């Protein structure tokens with residue numbers, strides 16, 4: 001039987017969120033009833049924005065763009081445990097390249113093996129195929145123009161942050 005009221009989580013670092021992520025979110029919500037953007041609190045080094053800041057920036061964009069069914073929060077620990085706590089049916093992830101496929105394949109297999117949860121992938125729109133948060137941070141730190149790749153509000157936050 002087809003499932004109704006499908007709830008998906010879209011986990012990631014989102015440091016910061018890019019137009020590539022937003023594209024996956026906007027296309028993803030057409031497939032699901034509910035989509036929770038889940039900002040990971042993993043203790044990785046090289047974080048530019050705190051999880052709270054990332055959640056705040058994403059919440060602002062959800063408000064601005066009026067995205068019914070989409071919400072954002074942060075989480076700690078295992079993605080599959082967070083997904084179970086949220087009673088999520090699927091994990092949503094984005095794919096940009098074959099390198100992504102290799103990593104995501106492993107991740108999805110592991111998550112299915114340990115928690116029986118399915119991962120659904122959305123392929124990038126070609127104009128964002130090379131957009132990653134890491135590159136955005138690097139280009140921003142060198143003063144490059146990122147207006148096609150991230151929203152204005154994120155550009156502003158990056159500028160402020162990198163001014164020190």
Ligand code: ADP
Pocket residue numbers: 011012013014015018019020021024092093094095096100122123124125128129130131132133
């Ligand atoms: P993580 O550190 O968990 O990979 P990211 O914030 O880098 O978190 O990415 C979250 C998800 O969004 C991942 O599935 C990633 O492949 C996907 N993603 C990132 N950038 C893009 C993009 N430009 N187009 C499509 N998917 C993307």
